[in-house]
Every structure is written in C-alpha cells, then in structure tokens.
Amino acid sequence: MSTVDQAEIAKFEQMAHEWWEPEGKFKPLHEINPVRMEYIRTHLGGSPEADLSGLKLLDIGCGGGILSEALFEQGASVTAIDRSETIIGTAKAHQMESGSNVDYRMQSAGQLAIEQPGAFDAVMIMEVLEHVPDVQAFLAECSLLVKPGGKLFFATLNRTWKSWLYAIVGAEYILRWLPRGTHEFDKFVRPADLDRDLRSVGIKMRSLVGISFDPLTMDWKLSKDPSVNFMGHGVKG
Numbered sequence: 001m002s003t004v005d006q007a008e009i010a011k012f013e014q015m016a017h018e019w020w021e022p023e024g025k026f027k028p029l030h031e032i033n034p035v036r037m038e039y040i041r042t043h044l045g046g047s048p049e050a051d052l053s054g055l056k057l058l059d060i061g062c063g064g065g066i067l068s069e070a071l072f073e074q075g076a077s078v079t080a081i082d083r084s085e086t087i088i089g090t091a092k093a094h095q096m097e098s099g100s101n102v103d104y105r106m107q108s109a110g111q112l113a114i115e116q117p118g119a120f121d122a123v124m125i126m127e128v129l130e131h132v133p134d135v136q137a138f139l140a141e142c143s144l145l146v147k148p149g150g151k152l153f154f155a156t157l158n159r160t161w162k163s164w165l166y167a168i169v170g171a172e173y174i175l176r177w178l179p180r181g182t183h184e185f186d187k188f189v190r191p192a193d194l195d196r197d198l199r200s201v202g203i204k205m206r207s208l209v210g211i212s213f214d215p216l217t218m219d220w221k222l223s224k225d226p227s228v229n230f231m232g233h234g235v236k237g
C-alpha cells in the first residue's frame with residue numbers, strides 16, 4: 001500500500017487558491033487552528049500560552065501553512081512539507097506577505113527522513129491521516145523523523161456514525177463548509193487503530209482529546225468527546 005493518494009492531493013490543489021481566505025473552503029482549518037495551537041503549546045511548552053522557541057518542528061501535509069505559520073509565530077524553527085508543488089507554491093506565496101522563515105518543501109516524509117532522520121523535537125500530522133491510503137506505512141515514515149523522546153502530534157476524524165453525520169452530511173451537504181467528496185468515511189481513523197499503528201512504529205500515545213463545535217458560542221474548543229474531530233500526541237520510545 002502507498003503512503004500517498006494523488007486523487008486526494010488533487011482535491012486540495014483545486015481549492016489551493018482559497019487557502020488563506022478566512023471565509024473560503026479552508027474556513028474550518030482557520031477556525032480550529034487556535035484550539036490546535038492551545039493543545040500543542042500545552043504539551044510542548046507546558047502551558048496554553050507557552051512559546052515554542054528553541055524547538056525544531058516539522059509539519060507534514062502542511063497545505064497552505066495555516067499551522068506552520070502559527071508554530072513559527074510562537075518562536076519555533078519550522079520545516080513544512082506537502083506532496084503538491086501547487087500547494088507548496090500557495091504556502092510560499094503567503095509567506096511573501098507574512099515574512100516568516102518557515103522552510104516549505106515539496107517532499108515526502110520518507111524522502112526527508114533519509115536526509116534528516118530523527119531531527120525533529122516534534123512532528124505534526126494535522127488533518128492528513130484521513131487522506132492517506134495506508135496509515136501505518138505513512139506513520140512509519142513520520143516516526144523516522146521524530147528524535148528519540150520527541151513527540152508526534154496528530155489530528156483527524158473518528159470513524160463513528162456521528163462523524164459521518166457531522167463531518168460529511170452536515171459539513172459537506174447541509175452547511176456546505178467543504179465541497180462534497182472532501183472526506184471519505186472509510187478513511188476516517190478510529191483512535192484504537194491509531195494507537196495500535198503508533199505502537200507498531202515506536203510511538204506511545206500519551207493523550208487524546210476531542211475538538212468540538214459549540215453551537216451556542218459558534219466556536220471550537222478542546223473537549224472530552226473524541227467521537228468526531230480528535231487530536232492527541234504520542235512520545236517516541
């Protein structure tokens with residue numbers, strides 16, 4: 001099984017010009033990013049307000065760079081990779097405006113692991129696993145990049161009836177936050193399967209939380225309910 005599905009990449013290439021439009025097709029990523037940063041800062045820096053200076057981080061499947069830029073803003077040294085030239089072009093074009101120093105590369109995790117094995121304090125895989133054909137093979141490449149004792153952060157969609165209802169029927173067909181066909185239910189990831197796959201590549205899961213939409217405040221927050229969107233991290237043994 002392959003670690004990349006070109007048809008999945010093509011879906012994102014078609015929307016890439018909208019990556020940095022707050023009301024565009026990537027609106028959900030813009031909205032959940034502060035919550036993802038809160039979790040990452042807590043588990044890398046010790047508090048939700050911690051800065052990330054001195055840390056060497058890798059963002060795999062960075063897309064237009066929404067997370068990569070936020071990590072850089074908190075002081076980290078950031079490398080960010082994606083499998084599409086077009087999408088990396090979008091990230092670099094935005095970087096001309098932001099002035100950030102993120103090292104964006106069109107490269108696979110496997111290729112980078114040959115160049116820089118075990119080089120990163122932490123590796124981010126956010127909203128990527130649900131677009132990958134063979135999660136275990138992909139995680140094996142990602143794990144090679146984490147230094148011993150370093151952390152791997154992930155965020156993805158659970159495979160439950162509720163995520164089918166919310167993330168596909170709700171977000172794609174009713175609310176139209178995302179184009180129809182963005183997500184395929186069969187590719188959603190059960191936490192127990194992820195735990196098993198992470199262990200098989202030398203990473204022990206340390207925490208798992210939900211990212212939930214609160215219809216009262218119309219805002220996203222970290223929660224104890226991982227049944228739709230969830231994120232977490234593990235440590236490389």
Ligand SMILES: C[S@@+](CC[C@H](N)C(=O)[O-])C[C@H]1O[C@@H](n2cnc3c(N)ncnc32)[C@H](O)[C@@H]1O
Pocket residue numbers: 003004005008009012029060061062063064065066067081082083084087108109125126127128131132138
């Ligand atoms: C939903 S976007 C997430 C972007 C970014 N991680 C974020 O959360 O802001 C998914 C990204 O994963 C990339 N992608 C899909 N499969 C990949 C793979 N096997 N290796 C690296 N990137 C991949 C796509 O090109 C796309 O840019």
